[in-house]
Amino acid sequence: AGAATVSEIRSLGIPAGYVPFPFGNGEKRKNVSNVAQAGGAVVVKDSDFTGDWVKNALIPLLRDPVRISEMAARTAAHGVRDGTARTVALIGEALAQTKVTPVDQD
Secondary structure (H helix, E strand, O other), X not given: OOHHHHHHHHHHOOXXXXXXOOOOOXXXXXXXXXXXXXXXXXXXXXXXXXXXXXXXXXXXXXXXXXXXXXHHHHHHHOOOOOHHHHHHHHHHXXXXXXXXXXXXXX
């Protein structure tokens, strides 16, 4: 559930199941929280990711084309497809607000 992976999957509108890395400050879970809350992904704790969970939760989900389709639409709604353009615009705004003073070239 790294930020780059989550962003790429969301931008493609792919519903996903995430097992956030259980260490650190919880940032992996935060990376998927918005799309999970919107119903575009399922999140399972590392300790709960067992054969029984796959059998009882994941397999039934994968066999439900209606739910998968709904999850795909919800995931796509949270995806960002114009990240480069947004970044360039932010840089342009920052440059426009910044007074640049020439540097002496002695």
